Amino acid sequence: MRRLKVIVILGPTATGKSDCGIMLAQKLGGEIISGDSMLVYKHMDIATAKPNARELSEIKHHLINILEPSEKFNVVDFKERAALLIQDINARGHVPIIVGGTGLYIKALLENYDFAQAQAVGNLRVALENYAIREGNQALHKRLAKLDANAAKNLHSNDRRRVIRAIEVAMQGEEVSQTHAKESPYDAIVFGLHMPREILYPRINKRVDKMVEAGIFEETKKLLAMGVPEDAQAMKSIGYRQVLEYLHDEYDKNTCISKIKQATRNFAKRQFTWYKKMSYIHWIEVAEPSVPEIYVAEMLRVLEQKRKLR
């Protein structure tokens, strides 16, 4: 089987992935597939640092603004859609460029995670959730141990969410612990934008201040006015979550802004943890202020080198 070509640009939040992606797409005649769990939502623009309308129209972008904020989206949805898009874009003779920071999404796609077939069963989840609340996480974890001992061993009993999914899978005759990655159908070259934290963190703080100026508070209120439920998956994301807490008078506005900054910094740290395990990433060091031209030139150089080797 001839493997499909794909380029990936990943990195923690606020390193300038979007700019580089657009610039690279312009040079190569590429199309961008967003690898980001939050950009799929319409009307959620400021807190998600979504590329603006002009940028979105300059280069063809996929998997952005495809769902209402109250809808659900997950890795499997991403993997399926992205796989189709990669085929499609390749077939049209264009270069697919995945740009995004969601570690699980990109890893699952590139490494071809073989997810269990078991569907999410709403009322079963609620029932298990209630069981955990009533009997405790330990008791729930014991139930899993009876169904899939390996999964139970790998999961901490407090990680209720994963314990529930593992039980859900087991009850449908599969075992999460038995799922493995299949051979990858992609010939991928993965670029990672890296920045030391002494530079990244101030950059994050600055970006959050800009979000406040751009109207993150108003955007959150607008979403609520549109009828988006406060417990919607997307409302749990960084920015909206803290503004919601502010609106509930849990703290004042300045505290809210600091909390958003802090959550974003913590998030960047977790993103690095994902990337550390992806040994195939070609890292590019980003400075402050960042100069996308330089990083894109570096990417082109690497791509050219790789072409010669074929």
Place this chain on the structure above:
RNA sequence: GCCUCGGUAGCUCAGUCGGUAGAGCAAGGGACUGAAAAUCCCUGUGUCCGCAGUUCGAUUCUGCGCUGAGGCA
């Protein structure tokens, strides 16, 4: 000027009846196979303000100094 109460981890503080200390938050590290910007786990050595005295031994007691808050003139 005098009196009182403070000065202990990045921050807020607890504590040691004298045997060199511990919580919360912050921070760091990690996990992750259908919520992933989610969810979860692990990690606490710091001139205990400084100097001197008492003592086998002082962060703990005493004296002096520095410094913060409050009170009285």
